[in-house]
Amino acid sequence: MAFRTIDALDPRGKRVLLRADLNVPVKDGRITDRTRIERLSPTIRELADKGGRIIICSHFDRPKGRRVPEMSLKPMAEALSASLNRPVAFADDCVGPEAEAAAAALQEGEVLLLENTRFHAGEEKNDPALAQGLAKLADVFVNDAFSAAHRAHASTEGVAKLLPSYAGRLMEAELKALDAALGNPARPVVAIVGGAKVSTKLDLLGNLTRKVNVLVIGGAMANTFLAAQGHPMGRSLQEAEMHDTARQILEQAAAAGCEILLPVDLVVAAEFAPNPSTRTVAVDRVPEDMMALDVGPDTVDLVEARLRKASTLVWNGPFGAFETPPFDSATVGVAQSVASLTASGALKSIAGGGDTVAALKHAGVADRMTYVSTAGGAFLEWLEGKVLPGVAALEQG
Template identity: 50%
Template sequence: MAFLTLGSAHPISSNLFSPKNVSPSFSLELEVKNLDEVNVTHKNVLLRLDLNLPMSNGEVIDSTRIIRSLSTINELLQKQAKIIILSHFGRPKGKINLAYTLKPIAEHLQQFVECPVVFAPDCVGDEVKRIITDAPQASIIVLENLRFHEGEEKNDAAFAKELSSLGQIYINDAFSCTHRAHASVAAICEQLPSYAGRALEQELTALQSVLKTPKKPVMAIVGGSKISTKIELLQNLLPRVDYLVIGGGMANTFLAAQAVEVGQSLCEDDYIPTAQEILMDAETHDCEIVLPIDVVVTATIAPNVESKTVSIDKIAPTQKVVDIGPKSLSRINHFMDQCQTLVWNGPVGVFEIEPFDLGSVGLAHHIAALTKAKKLISVAGGGDTLAALAKADVEKDLSYTSTAGGAFLEWLEGKKLPGVVALQRGK
């Protein structure tokens, strides 16, 4: 069994999340077999990808996940394998709904490969088997949306067995799906010899390398709207980082927990006691929680509305907090300058609307500059975080960015991911 090792193309230090004074709640040893351990030549290979891509007017608007899987696809094609792609798209809830067909995405995939790409109108059944049989070696067959069948999301063993009958080898190259115990991610590993694809391998090695003993000090930036969705993340980070920056709407709940009036801002009053507990736990773990000291406020959240920057003790009853202020940004950057490792999940303001993106974009620029200067090892993940990096035009300047949303978050929370566990336990 091979251990995943970090390649030179990803200069990420090892061991980001080893606790400072507690044992980790999850195993850091990732014994997952990779493509070096299997002969795929002239084999029918079931390749699980995440082709749940952003679409607009029937056109793909972000091909990142395809691009990241091209290393696996091209390696299989070079060995004359017949690639049978499994994926889901949207939430058709176990029923055929052509609004969620993978056909336009299969057609989009053709732009990235030189081999034939065939689309199958289902993912199981005799017609699918015929299409696969008729396809030449070194070709790609994209199967229709797995979620047109109830068995997919139920992790049904019988459905997984039907899928497995289409190939001889199973490869998972969709880290963003590994937090789902679905048939094409988990149950199928009990049916076929199972391996990690190159993109999944890259993601696991990168994250494993930042989940042990980091170059210290360590900073985590956690943003987003609600503390209720990130309690486990915050609790898991406290013993593992030196600075925990909290931004976005969730920072308002922490400010309220310190008797700061936040006006009409998003604030989860029911979670104020939780925020107070986290603040106390941070002291126990010698973790400095960094909250805004000044904020951008407005009466209405919309483009081109009147806004101003105020200190946190000057938020009016009619105002809403929409971003961190320049003093807060400067303070975070000052602490960041002292760190050697950083992980970021969630923007610190309503970055989708200008000018409320200045805080998130400012952080992105500073992280990128430190990373390029080899002063900081930086890892970021989550859809909104990547969008903020793209807005700052620095998404390629960090040490590693994860396209996985839920899987990345659950990993940081210390949870075991069903898709990774299945690969470890599979045939």
């Protein structure tokens, strides 16, 4: 895909409307994870240093078109200021007279944060009037919120049609990483997909079987595939109603020349609790009164063998219930192997999805992957092969 980046933009003197994603986790009024703010800052800093007048807009939480004080973006102005090491002004609305006056008062290099776009019902409806109100504030539009690009909202797609539009550095990095993962990857490509339910990842599995050389299935969704093959799964979490679908996916993969790698051994326990008594059993030996909560060491060895032959890895979802020890063993083991292969230059590793990011942080390797996406739903929809409206709006015709 060809898309415009800020390399093609001279921002000096221009009012730049920058779509950010400041929907960061907050607890008791405090930001608990500033990753998105830190990743956004280089784009703001670059545009401001080049003389742009930066106007930042974002959504936060789900106020459903109403003003909800605890969902105000005002506290984010302080966090942005600390990250940028420069003042960040705040406007109490994202459109209208107050926003227009604040935007007009900006000098070169100054930064303004607008109030939550979702305080307006028109945001999620992609209301043309709201998009026009946002466009009125600026001369150009820069989208640096890939994580919101799967939504056709006024501040992601609507305004992009009204102003000259560009991808910010974070958006650019996401798009390049995803192109390297599935668009034009170095082969062989291995995909690891974990998680609880086959039913929530049907589109993902279907798309990957057509795009990758090896598809590794872990997590509780692997239980469904194993049960569909006739293996007894005891009390393991699985979806009995998805057995036919699982068999169809296996057939589709075979027809496409994609190897599906399922677990060959499992770590089982009688209860899902921290550090219970566990056993490692073959997939056809799960006791009736026990449940599979992680894959076993033989499976890890098989996965690592495939990775050593691979050039590209796409990872979405853990192998087991990694939040509860010892069921983090497989995820941590594979993650550390991936980090080593990445460091050696043998493997390009792209990972994303909330649980995946948390698992990689838990394993201590989140900063040792080629790229870790914080985009969540947008990352998943891209892997599913879907068109993202916020990205499509940036494409060069």
